[in-house]
Amino acid sequence: MKHLSFLATIVIGCTLSGLSLHAQQSLNIYKPDAIQMALNYQEADQLDTLLRKVELNNQILPVWQADKRSFWYKRNLSDKNWEYIYVNAGTGSRKKAFDSERMALVLQKATAKLVDPGRLKITKLFFNEKADQVILKTDNQWLKVNLADYQYTSTTDTLTEIYNAGKPLQRNRSRWEAIPEVSKSPDGKKQLLLKGGNVYVKDLETGKEVQLSFDGNKEKPYGEFTWSPDSKTLVGYRIDPKKIKEVHYVLSSVEGTTRGELKSREYAQPGDDFTSYTPTVFDVIYNKQVKVNAEPIDFFGPPELHWRKGDNRFYTYEKVDRGHQRFRIIEVDVQTGKTRNILDDQTKTFIYENRIYTRYLPETNEMIWSSEKDGYNHLYLINTITGKQQPVTKGNWVVRAVDSVDIVKREVWFRASGITSGEDPYFIHHYRIAFDGKRRVDLTPEKGNHQVTFSPDRKYYLDTYSQVNVGPVSVLKEVANSKPVLTLEEGTTADFLKTGVKLPEVFVSKARDGQTDIWGVVWQPSKMDPNKIYPVIEYIYAGPHDSFVPKNFLPYSEMQSMAELGFIVVQIDGMGTANRSKAFHDICWQNLADAGFPDRILWMKELAKKYPQADISRVGIYGTSAGGQNSTGALLFHPEFYKAAVSACGCHDNRIDKQWWNEQWMGYPVGPHYGEQSNITNAAKLQGDLLLIVGEADENVPPESTFRLADALIKANKDFEFLCVPGMGHSDGGIYGRRKKRDFFVKTLLKTEPPKRNLENVVIK
Structure with missing residues (x-):
């Protein structure tokens, strides 16, 4: 490319975008000089300030x-x-x-x-x-x-809030939460004692102690006990403890010191051993131990137990197998130790553990459970005695979350996206539906992304809805009939447009399969010359745990601020991210390096057909954390398209990052694919311009992830820029890092010098 003429470069840009040569030649490259560039920075800051002063009520919290x-x-x-x-x-x-x-x-x-x-x-x-x-x-x-x-x-303070509308009425307990251990039995007559790793029970009326286990020791003790409601049974575990390994960092610039300060903390990485828990039951009436016929729990800690209503002989617990490919509800007979699977959900790819919803209904021996087993995340009603399942929701759309369950009316209140045809499939709407899947009511039929809060008695709800370029409307409604009571706020775009800003635009094109819609947003300079072409910068975060393109009204953002410097900025949700079908999500399985790039590149090529001002021969990309990994990966794996990247605190090798996140998507055990997809392993492939940013005190992604990438680049004799921010944690570099990011793209994509800030406000004597 370096040896091609200016005209040839334009021709290649046309070929990439799919434009005709005639259409491309009619436009000129936007290339500001240093004076104009300094003015762009100044005007971007001024616009940013103006926009932040305009009235905005994106969410009303009653x-x-x-x-x-x-x-x-x-x-x-x-x-x-x-x-x-x-x-x-x-x-x-x-x-x-x-x-x-x-x-x-x-x-x-x-x-x-x-x-x-x-x-x-x-x-x-x-x-x-x-x-x-x-x-x-x-x-x-x-x-x-x-x-x-x-x-x-x-x-004096004599009043308390009766209800916080900002919090859900019912919360699904995280499987990472420990179950509190209670030593005294529910009837208050017995006391659990642990001595030398073994189990004893003391009769509080007679003072007599009885030893119930004999194979425990300090190395592998019994612990994590739960009493049955009738106080006749203790459920616990023989524990095989494993120490979590540590990671470290050094604070280089602590005020008042002359030495670096070492910080260490526990941090499990993919493949590390976990403490395991072998379940066991103790009958405290007949003083005997019953071994449970179940494999040890080697992922997460001891689970919450759910006892069958009116029958303390049976309890159930949840088990997520390490590797996230199997989820079970297991029933235990405390008299015999026999087990059976009430529910056994398995997949060849992954079960998104954090999205599993379970709500137990002990009064009726039922539960509500969510699964993607039919290709979309849906809710099911399970009989916890027979295991019989019946769908509560179904269709080619996604249940996003459960707000609450009404056990009296036998209804589920939930959020979903993708039900309304002809609308952005990511827009969240709120619904209620009967347990039998009938009488589904849309509480929020208006077009847009909805945020809802309810009154304490659920008689009223406040619905705020908007789109990325459509102002928010907040309406108070009645639950009984979903009819509006009162419009509280009605946002407008007029005051924002008066500042001169261009509101973001939504753009949709087809994915790699030629059928699936890929949704994204475009930000353009407010003073864009329609007769010129501008470099494109993609803001990326392709973490499979969610979708990330904004859906609520967004009149100003970092993306718009960057666009003001002379770029067209885009954000896209490619395949491999969440909140669409299971097949859409599965692209990421053991394949995080994909990051949806085939879809993103196609999307930008289609964008250039609609917006000839988008010069996709000059594409930059930036991101933080998983986005830091993605942006460097863009240069390594797609150098024909991406030319410059800024990567902040990236998890550049999934073996270095946190266990729970990486094993969820890359799988367990750790296989060769981890190394094959590593930015560090592939560092020698770098062709474009790269700026790495890292905080030395990052406690989310270990800083050595970025340092090891830098080491690999140096050993491969590659040119790159590097910024380590002393004392900073998991971040894009803060104010200084964001400024360096902008300067970097100005130099590499616009080929112009940013302002010389070292000369600003300098008094020369």
């Missing part, structure tokens, strides 16, 4: 009052000010909660500090039934204020 009919919320205003709004759902009314000017005077008198009426710092706020009096907390003081005359008195 604080419900004790009457369950009224709430208040903080409403954002322009210039980073705010006000408080009071809403009565029962009457469908909305008003300012109080006069901000008069309230500021109250707070000023009470605290003896200057108070800005537009930025009242009230941390707690409670209204009486008539909403003419409030009790509030400010600056660690509690005040009672009469809103008729704004007379106030000091008071």
Whole structure:
């Protein structure tokens, strides 16, 4: 490419984009000089400042009052000010909660500090039934204020919030959470004792102790016990402990020291051994041990136990096999130790463990469970005695999360995406559905991505919906019929457009299979010359644990700020990311180096057909963490397309990174594919321009991941740039790193010098 003429370069750009030669030749390369570039930086900063001052209410968080009919919320205003709004759902009314000017005077008198009426710092706020009096907390003081005359008195904290609308009503317990061990039996008559690794039970009435196990020792003790509800059985484990290995880093620049400070911590990496737990049962009535016919639990800790209603002979527990290819609900007979699988979900690729939902319904010996076994994530009703399954949801769409389960009405309240045809398949809508799969109700039918919170009694809900380039609307609705009660906020794009910014645009093209839609977003310079072509920069994060292209209203972002310098910036969700079909997700299996690049490259080629200003002969890419791995991988595995990359704190070799994340997608045991896909192993393939950024105190991805890549590049005699930020953790480099990233792309893609900041504000004598 270096020896090709300018015209030939343009021709190659045309071939890549699929444009006709005539269309490409009609455009000129955007190549600002140093003076124009400095102006671009200045204008980008000014626009950034202007945009952050425009009123934006992307999410309303209601604080419900004790009457369950009224709430208040903080409403954002322009210039980073705010006000408080009071809403009565029962009457469908909305008003300012109080006069901000008069309230500021109250707070000023009470605290003896200057108070800005537009930025009242009230941390707690409670209204009486008539909403003419409030009790509030400010600056660690509690005040009672009469809103008729704004007379106030000091008071004490006598009120508590009855409900936090920002948190789900029901939480699925993480399998990483430890189960608290209780030594005393539920009936209070017996006490569990552990001596020398063995199990003893003490009768608290007689003081007599009985030894129940004899093969325990300090090296492999018994522990992690749970009592049965009737106090007749102890369930525990023979433990084979394994010490988690450590990783280290050095803080080079601790103030007041002259030596580096070594930091060490436990950090399990792929393939490391885990502590294992062999289940066992102790009958404390007949003082005998019953061995459970089950393999040891060698992944996660001891699970939560679920006892059959009215029958303490049986309990069930969940087991995730290491490698994430099998999930079971196992029932144990405590009298015989025999087991059976109530549920056995297996796959040839992976089961996304963090997305498994289980909710036990002991009153009816049922449970709600989620699985991708039919190709999409759906909910199933399981009879925990017979194992019979029936679908609660089904179709070519995805259940994203369960909000709650109503065991009285036998309904599930959940979030899903992909149900509405003709709409972005990532848009989240909220639904409720009966256990038998009937009477599905869409609580949020309006087009857009929805965020919902409910009133404490679930009579009302607040629905805020928007699109990346469509302003948010917040509506209070009734649960019974999903009808609007009151529109609280109705966002507009007008004030943002007045600043001159171009709102992001959504673009869709086909994936590598020629059928599946790939969705992404495009940011363009607000002063883009339609007669010129601009380099393209992709912001990438291809972690398989989610999807990442923004769906809520986003009038300003780092991507837009970078675009203002003279780039077209894009973000794409390629195959291998989550929230689509199982087949879409499976692309990542033992294949993280793929990162959806075949889909991303096709997407940008199609983009260049619609937007001839997008010069895909000059494509840069940047990302952090998994995105740091992805962006370097783009240069190593697709050098024909990507020309420059900035990679921050990347997990450049999946053997160096955290165990739980990497084994989920790369599998277990650790095989040759780990090394084959490593950026470090493939460092000698580097052709483009690369900037590596790492924080020396990164506790998420060990810093040596980046340092080892640098070492491999040096040994391969490759040119690259390197920035290590002293004292910084897992980050893109902070303000300094983000500035260096922009400068790097300006130099490598625009071939222009960024501002000389060392000369700024220098006084020459």
